[in-house]
Amino acid sequence: xxxxxxxxxxxxxxxxxxxxxxxxxxxxxxxxxxxxxxxxxxxxxxxxxxxxxxxxxxxxxxxxxxxxxxxxxxxxxxxxxxxxxxxxxxxxxxxxxxxxxxxxxxxxxxxxxxxxxxxxxxxxxxxxxxxxxxxxxxxxxxxxxxxxxxxxxxxxxxxxxxxxxxxxxxxxxxxxxxxxxxxxxxxxxxxxxxxxxxxxxxxxxxxxxxxxxxxxxxxxxxxxxxxxxxxxxxxxxxxxxxxxxxxxxxxxxxxxxxxxxxxxxxxxxxxxxxxx
Amino acid sequence: xxxxxxxxxxxxxxxxxxxxxxxxxxxxxxxxxxxxxxxxxxxxxxxxxxxxxxxxxxxxxxxxxxxxxxxxxxxxxxxxxxxxxxxxxxxxxxxxxxxxxxxxxx
Numbered sequence: 207x208x209x210x211x212x213x214x215x216x217x218x219x220x221x222x223x224x225x226x227x228x229x230x231x232x233x234x235x236x237x238x239x240x241x242x243x244x245x246x247x248x249x250x251x252x253x254x255x256x257x258x259x260x261x262x263x264x265x266x267x268x269x270x271x272x273x274x275x276x277x278x279x280x281x282x283x284x285x286x287x288x289x290x291x292x293x294x295x296x297x298x299x300x301x302x303x304x305x306x307x308x309x310x311x312x313x314x315x316x317x318x319x320x321x322x323x324x325x326x327x328x329x330x331x332x333x334x335x336x337x338x339x340x341x342x343x344x345x346x347x348x349x350x351x352x353x354x355x356x357x358x359x360x361x362x363x364x365x366x367x368x369x370x371x372x373x374x375x376x377x378x379x380x381x382x383x384x385x386x387x388x389x390x391x392x393x394x395x396x397x398x399x400x401x402x403x404x405x406x407x408x409x410x411x412x413x414x415x416x417x418x419x420x421x422x423x424x425x426x427x428x429x430x431x432x433x434x435x436x437x438x439x440x441x442x443x444x445x446x447x448x449x450x451x452x453x454x455x456x457x458x459x460x461x462x463x464x465x466x467x468x469x470x471x472x473x474x475x476x477x478x479x480x481x482x
Numbered sequence: 483x484x485x486x487x488x489x490x491x492x493x494x495x496x497x498x499x500x501x502x503x504x505x506x507x508x509x510x511x512x513x514x515x516x517x518x519x520x521x522x523x524x525x526x527x528x529x530x531x532x533x534x535x536x537x538x539x540x541x542x543x544x545x546x547x548x549x550x551x552x553x554x555x556x557x558x559x560x561x562x563x564x565x566x567x568x569x570x571x572x573x574x575x576x577x578x579x580x581x582x583x584x585x586x587x588x
Contacts, residue, residue, distance in 0.1 A: 424508050424509050425511035425512060425524055425525070428513050432513070432522055442520075443515065446506055446513065446515055450513070454508060
């Protein structure tokens, strides 16, 4: 049985006890970017006693996620981390990707399938530091962003853009699934640190479109950010106020993405302007 | 306060911000959180300016007079735009005393 170190993932501090050494090595590689917390709750990864082909994640007899395949189990594990890490009692969190350079962050709130992970991955590959591709966590009081460096979850439709990131662990029957890619698989120094938002950009992938920025007022951006905030209804006024405090200090725009390299170039221009 | 329909809103109406509506002002525009309906609304500069004046006491005609004098704009066009804003906000259920469009008469 292999016991990993602890992993700090926003509201979730966890460690894993894994009976499969090969899987343990893979999961340690996958989660290496998470900081180590002072303490953590241990979850067991083991075969289902009723179905030895099936892997389960469980604690105190409660199964959190399971799958019949290592790659699918890994995907389910990442999704479980996303669910538990995101907690409005911890911070106000936007469904967004994010990158930073020298403490200056660019945040990409977006609906699913809008291309935020693809854009985030492209920017990390281009040299930016990775904050997250899922949840940008803003401190309730200061608005400071805490990184959530989960593995980047690259959908089948975008994988052709990043062939060098193909993971070793794939589904046995070759069903197209997400790739789970740790940021350090892109660059050894890819993991970002605490930062402040300077740009809030709403990406929208549109095939064959001209890649361009479209202006957005801060009030319009606040509405969109609020709509993309996890569990907004639990603290609506507090969330709106906290997001407004973030928005007041940023430039906002929509980014129509027809070509990834062009989109990365536009973001790069903005960030260079901010650093000057 | 008895409720009017949107079509019954005219210059004599004194709009009041809905009690369950929370306002955040930003760069002269506004974001409204309707907590009862769990909806968000964006107000441009004009609508945000009017919204800030909706105290339930000042009739729309009076507001239009004050705005037209302050900004040196024709009264009739200011009143027309103000009525359009109030009726739209009323349709969305954001004003006290105006029956939202989706609600039937009791």
